[in-house]
Structure formats: structure tokens, C-alpha cells
Amino acid sequence: MVSIQRKNQHICGGFLVSEQFVMTAAHCFTEGEKLTVVVGAHDHNNGSSRMDVKFYHIYPGYESKGLLNDIMLLQLHVKVKKSYRVNWISIPDKDKDIKAKTKCSVAGWGKITTNGRASAKLREVDVTIIDKKACQKYWKNLYSTSRMVCASGHGGFCQGDSGGPLVCNKVAVGIVSFNQKNNCDSPTLPNVYTKISKFLPWIKCILGGVKQ
Known part of the structure; x- marks a missing residue:
């Protein structure tokens, strides 16, 4: 789990998928702005190291309006060393649906309540996968059953959690993408994640392109 920062301020979550790549949401990137990645942090500034991003790989089919294909890979300038604080997470090896009612978790430093303060400590919450047809009923045409997955629970994500992993x-099977606007506290719509397994050919292509 990493903190993605702009001007040393946390804006999004992300997660290491290899020694040189962080996966996150494409909507965390704004043209012309420089992001840095803090790895090994539990509290934002504790025992962690800040790394520069060398390349921003935004999925070519990303649509900012409806947040379709909301996935991005950040290529770091230097390779990360594994330690007890730093490791990368597995992603699916083939494209398959996540069964409804599967118990999963999501983590981040985002706000604890709507318009509240961001959390200084990394927090994690358990969520349950919702059937994709049910999710489409909730979100209508904003939801893609093949490219998104949704989940709900007693907690969920809020502003600042974007880009974090659904595990x-x-x-890691999903990336925090969008939720009901201005309602983190008691949402009536389930949280939506980008479904990682749908993008495996592209991910493998990007990760494979830098092997020395």
C-alpha cells in the first residue's frame, strides 16, 4: 500500500504490483502535475521513503467522464526493495468474475466521514462483493459489468481512498474508483472498483516492457 502525493499532500492510495510499478486509479492524475509515491508508510510520514514517478501509464481507453477503465500504472524511478514494511501484492492471473458475497477488504488514508478530515493512519475495512446485475440496477449506465466490480459493507471508501486495492x-482484484457523491457515511449505492483482471494484457505489456 502506498500513498500517492501531490506537493507532499496525500491525494490517492495505490499499491505495488512489482518492484517498480504502482497500480492506482487513472483519475488520480491531472495533466501537468507531478506526483510522488510514499512507500512503507503506515502513518504518512513515518519510516517511509518518497519516490519519484518516471512514467505515468494511463490506460488508453480511460474515460474521465464516466470513469470507465479507471486504471493507471506509475513507473518509479528506482526499484523498491522488499522489507517487512514493503512488499508487492499479487493480482489475478486470468480474467474471471469475483463471486457475489465474497468477503474482501479495502484500505486507505482517505476521509473517515463525508467532508471530514483525512486519516493520518492507514485504515482497513471489510466489504462484501455484490452481484454484478444488482450493481447495474443501482448504478444504471454508469456501471460496466465486465470492467467494474462493486462491494458494500459497514464501511467503505471516501475521498482520498481512490486508487487503493480491493483485496x-x-x-488485489479491484481499484477504488467511485462512490455515491458526497455520501460516505451511509451510502445507498454500493462502492465501485475497476476490475483488474479485465486489464491483464495491458498490465503485462507495460510491466514486461521494462525488464532489463
Whole structure:
């Protein structure tokens, strides 16, 4: 889990998928702005190291309006060393649906309540995957059953959690993408994540393109 920062301020979450790549949401990037990545942090500034981004790989089909294909890979300038604080997470090895009612978790430093303050400590909450047809009923045409996955629970994500991982059985299957606007506290619509397995050919292409 990493903190993605702009001008040393946390704006999004992300997660290491290899020694040189961080996966996050494409909507965390604004043209012309420089992002840095803080790895090994639990509290934002504690025992962590800040790394520069060398390349921003935004999925070519990303649509900012409806947040379709909301996925980005950040290539770091230097390779990350594994330690007890720093590691990368597995992603799916093939494109398959995540079964409804699967218990998963999501983590981040985002706001704890709508328009509240961001959390200084990394927080994690359990969520349950919702059937994709049910999710489409909730979100209508904003929801893509093949490219998104949705989940709900007693907690969920809020502003500042974008880009963080949805983890099921120790595998990152989704990226925090969008939720009900201005309602983190008691949303009536489930949280939506980008479904990572749909993008495996592109991910492999980007990760494979830098092997020395």
C-alpha cells in the first residue's frame, strides 16, 4: 500500500504490483502535475521513503467522464526493495468474475466521514462483493459489468481512498474508483472498483516492457 502525493499532500492510495510499478486509479492524475509515491508508510510520514514517478501509464481507453477503465500504472524511478514494511501484492492471473458475497477488504488514508478530515493512519475495512446485475440496477449506465466490480459493507471508501486495492484472499482484484457523491457515511449505492483482471494484457505489456 502506498500513498500517492501531490506537493507532499496525500491525494490517492495505490499499491505495488512489482518492484517498480504502482497500480492506482487513472483519475488520480491531472495533466501537468507531478506526483510522488510514499512507500512503507503506515502513518504518512513515518519510516517511509518518497519516490519519484518516471512514467505515468494511463490506460488508453480511460474515460474521465464516466470513469470507465479507471486504471493507471506509475513507473518509479528506482526499484523498491522488499522489507517487512514493503512488499508487492499479487493480482489475478486470468480474467474471471469475483463471486457475489465474497468477503474482501479495502484500505486507505482517505476521509473517515463525508467532508471530514483525512486519516493520518492507514485504515482497513471489510466489504462484501455484490452481484454484478444488482450493481447495474443501482448504478444504471454508469456501471460496466465486465470492467467494474462493486462491494458494500459497514464501511467503505471516501475521498482520498481512490486508487487503493480491493483485496480478496490476498489478491488485489479491484481499484477504488467511485462512490455515491458526497455520501460516505451511509451510502445507498454500493462502492465501485475497476476490475483488474479485465486489464491483464495491458498490465503485462507495460510491466514486461521494462525488464532489463
